[in-house]
Amino acid sequence: MDLDTVTVRVGEADTAVNITVYRNLLSDVSPYFRGAFEGSFVEATDRFISLTDVTEQTFRMFLQWVHTQVHQHSSGATIPSPVILLPGSTAKNAGNTTTGPVELQPPHRTQSVPDVGFLPDDISALDELGGHQKRWDVEEIEGLYLKESEWINGHRLSLLSFLRLYVFADQYNVPQLRDDVLTALTAQSISWSWWPDIEREMMESAYAKLPPSSKFIRLLVLSTAYCWLSKPGTCSATRLRTIKEMNEDFAFDVMVVQNERLKETESSEGMPFWLEDAMPNSCTLHEHLARDAANCRKRIRDQPYIFIGLIEMCAQDDLSIAEE
Known part of the structure; x- marks a missing residue:
């Protein structure tokens, strides 16, 4: 060692x-x-x-993620409730933290839980739209959105925390963290039935700090095209004009996806019309530089605590920022 x-x-x-x-x-x-x-x-x-x-908080979140690669957890296999973003929330999964200064924990694998390799093969992963994870009713989430201004701000700040981690992984070449951030954000969005919304600070920061071909930007584009432009009662043209005013590059990428979706309704070409067909799981967005697709799917299915930890860290980071 x-x-x-x-x-x-x-x-x-x-x-x-x-x-x-x-x-x-x-x-x-x-x-x-x-x-x-x-x-x-x-x-x-x-x-x-x-x-x-790099901020101290972002680097410590990175270190916490590093330690989850070698320290298995017996809890933290369920995506937390959306109320985790509210101040004073007790929704955080107990036991999904480590003790002592995270940077100095001995780098060895514990044997406190059963070998995850023996989990049944038919268990779906937390990033699959048809998976076994609890999915919150859209009306419940809209209730938080409409009644809890702190939740709206918390969700925005947590997305920026995901972005900061992804930017760190991009700048300092941590390919597995890039893939894991996308998996965690996808899993959270599926469970909460609430995908990243159009937000100026998020778009400006993403396009300023990441290449246009970034998979994180691609997730934002798909989320906007499939979830927000298609939302009942929403005028797509008005939304697209709003997006264009915020960021023309982003608006162009969204329009390309929309055009491809419409093409699919008329022929076998183009983008799938439904999100679950376009992105059945987060591997659709992965680079798979650290693990191939087969091993990546197995890891996501067998080690959900890695991604639950990222969700919880980003939620905690948003609460810290809100307090400041």
Whole structure:
């Protein structure tokens, strides 16, 4: 077991903090960190790296995700209730946290739960539209949306937390985290019957920090085209004009999907008309650079706590931001 440590400084100069981390935890999941700490760069000699464009909270969320890869949890297999986004909520899954400073937990796999490889093969994964996870009634969610302004803001902030994690994974080459963020966000959206809505800050940040071909942006495009433009009582043309005023690139991508969907109703070409056909699970969006599709599906099905943890972390992050 490699217990060599490195120091990561995160944040801008006036708010920067140093975090001590086991080197192999970073190297195992990121070619960027592997090259920095195991190559011939000064970071390898000094065992120190500065990430001025990363907040402390985002980096600690990343570390928590890293630890869930090697520390299995016996709980946290159910997607939390949407009320987790409300201040004072007790909806968080008990037991789905680790103890002590997360960056210094020994990097070994525990044996506290049964081998997940023996789970029945017919159990569906939490990111499948026809899966076994509890799905909240749309009217229940709309009730929160209409009556709880704090929930609306909480949902917006949690989506930005997902985006920050994805941007971190994109900048520092953590391919599995990119895929996992998409799985967690897809699973949450399915369970809550509430997909990412059109929001200016989200779109501007995504297009400013990610390449246009990003899978995160693709999820936002599909969500908008299939869920929000098709919502009963919604004028698609009016919504598209609103989107165009916010971000012309995003509006163009949404219109392309809409045109492809309409083409599908007339021929066998184009995009599927229904979301469950266009995106039966999150692997539709994955890069599969860390795991192939078959192993990815097995991991999502057998290790749901990884994605539940991401959902809970982003919810907790939004509450912290709201308090500030």
